[in-house]
Amino acid sequence: MPKIGLANDWITTYGGSEKVLEAFSRIYPDAPLHTSLYNAKAIEHTGLANLDIRTSFLQKIPFAIRKYKAFLPFMPFAIEQLDFDDYDIILSSSHAIAKGIITNANQLHICYMHTPIRYAWDLQQTYLKEAKLGYSPRGLAARLILHYIRNWDQLSANRPDHYIANSNYVARRIYKVYRREADVVYPPVDxxxxxxxxxxxxxxxxxxxxxxxxxxxxxxxxxxxxxxxxxxxxxxxxxxxxxxxxxxxxxxxxxxxxxxxxxxxxxxxxxxxxxxxxxxxxxxxxxxxxxxxxxxxxxxxxxxxxxxxxxxxxxxxxxxxxxxxxxxxxxxxxxxxxxxxxxxxxxxSAKRFKEEIERFVEKYWHQFKGTKVCSRT
The missing domain is CATH 3.40.50.2000 (Glycogen Phosphorylase B;)
Structure with missing residues (x-):
């Protein structure tokens, strides 16, 4: 049996993406979860509470959990420091940075994507207006950070071997931003x-x-x-x-x-x-x-x-x-x-989600194992 690890952006609340992560943990109960940082109180009464959760250096920084948005410029670097060397398959749940984890040629990385980073792409102007960030020094700094985030986001787009989108709407946006195809598996709903x-x-x-x-x-x-x-x-x-x-x-x-x-x-x-x-x-x-x-x-x-x-x-x-x-x-x-x-x-339903994810992972794992890399002589 291949050894599986889970990856996630960050956990500061319990919402839709966390419910997907919880469903992954039920499908693969022995899989450790790697994330940049997490708020234990936010998940204390959920199925995520008892997982083996492994975090980045951000977890140890004072106020990082409460003020996690202020650490956005450091998030790409943080996610790249997580160690996935022990796994054959990494299943990431990403709406921001988790797709950017670093894996090697012997590992299969499947990314379940909720969305490309919306505040860096299609919602950038909405985000800046709502935050009242015009072209003041603070506003220019925010725009510069989002420019850097977009560059990193594009750079890391080829790291997953396969994408799963949570809707056809997101699959179109994945192609628009990354020029990558994505299969669609709707999220689990109770x-x-x-x-x-x-x-x-x-x-x-x-x-x-x-x-x-x-x-x-x-x-x-x-x-x-x-x-x-x-x-x-x-x-x-x-x-x-x-x-x-x-x-x-x-x-x-x-x-x-x-x-x-x-x-x-x-x-x-x-x-x-x-x-x-x-x-x-x-x-x-x-x-x-x-x-x-x-x-x-x-x-x-x-x-x-x-x-x-x-x-x-x-x-x-x-x-x-x-x-x-x-x-x-x-x-x-x-x-x-x-x-x-x-x-x-x-x-x-959650049952349908479980069956589709298991089928997807099994299919591409068998394909991945059968892939042979030809070297030039």
Missing amino acids: VDRFVPSKDRGDFYLVVTRLVPYKKVELIAKACIKAKRKLVIIGNGPEMKKLKMINHPDIQLLGHQSDEVVNEHMQTCKAFIFAADEDFGIVPVEAQAAGAPVIAYGRGGCLETVVEGKTGCFFSEQNESTICDAIERFERIEHTFDMHEIVAHAQQF
């Missing part, structure tokens, strides 16, 4: 944890990290304009801004347990999602709970939501189009079949 109910409430639902690109404030303002009730579950830097809305139709619950999230997904009128997301696990979870999804018609949602069958789309990220989508949904709400919505979500 679709069996819900008990769908036909008794739906009168409120719309958002469950997400409260960060700018999720557009939660926009959804809240649209629901106020449409005079619809909205429940928001999640936490993050946008919390303060959302609290300032202070409207009776907007209920801000903050972070909640899985039980509370499940209950709201199983009883909401519909789930609203306004982000341009690489894949989007939460909209699939909502469908597994029997909830139709009203989503921004771009990104991964185009692959997970079926117009008129499991939800409907809006074309632009503004209040009017979201209001129009809500009204359009309510006109056809009676045509949605809860069982059809739930059945659609099943194709994104």
Whole structure:
């Protein structure tokens, strides 16, 4: 049996990429995990807590875990210092730097890519505007760092032997940025944890990290304009801004347990999602709970939501189009079949993910072992 090691960028929270990493650890339970740094508290109640986690020198630097974004210029160097010499196969989960690990000619490196580094590529201008980084000395420094990150990102693009993308949307972006082909394996979604109910409430639902690109404030303002009730579950830097809305139709619950999230997904009128997301696990979870999804018609949602069958789309990220989508949904709400919505979500199950990953790794490991390098005489 080949010896397998896992690689990851960093672990500072428990989100979609961490769920993929957790799924890898269940498929390959003896595989150590290598990462630049990790926050033990962020994963203490997850399947990652008991892994053999090996970190870079960044883990020992004071405040590096809490202020990890400030160490971005050092991340490429840090990931290159991790030692993978003991493994035959390295499976990396990357949205930033993990694809850049250094392996040798006798090792197979398969990279499961969530996205090329978005703030260095297609979202650079959005990131700079949201951070209010113009052309001041601080802004110029940020632009210079992102330029360096892009150069390294291109340089390291050929290090993986094979890419797996988490959606066709990401596969296109991988080709755009790296000119590398990628197979697509959708992430694992815990679709069996819900008990769908036909008794739906009168409120719309958002469950997400409260960060700018999720557009939660926009959804809240649209629901106020449409005079619809909205429940928001999640936490993050946008919390303060959302609290300032202070409207009776907007209920801000903050972070909640899985039980509370499940209950709201199983009883909401519909789930609203306004982000341009690489894949989007939460909209699939909502469908597994029997909830139709009203989503921004771009990104991964185009692959997970079926117009008129499991939800409907809006074309632009503004209040009017979201209001129009809500009204359009309510006109056809009676045509949605809860069982059809739930059945659609099943194709994104964790069981399916496990089977596809095992099949992929086995296929390319056999090919890799059979590869012969011809030397010139």
